[in-house]
Amino acid sequence: MHVEKTRIIEALRSRGLHERADWVDRQLPIVVDTHENGSLLRMLQIDLTAIGRPES
DSSP, rough: EEEHHHHHHHHHHTTHHHHEEEEEEEEOEEEEEETTHHHHHHHHTTTTTTHHHHHO
């Protein structure tokens, strides 16, 4: 499954994590593979259900 990077960035910024959001913006592709980057998303505490339906 895939999710747009902007959704991840918005979720981080909404929690006041602006530096992490900037890092994600620089490091990840426009469309993020949730399986390949699952560990990173868990570390960032990104809840895919909370940021919207992932793109398949």
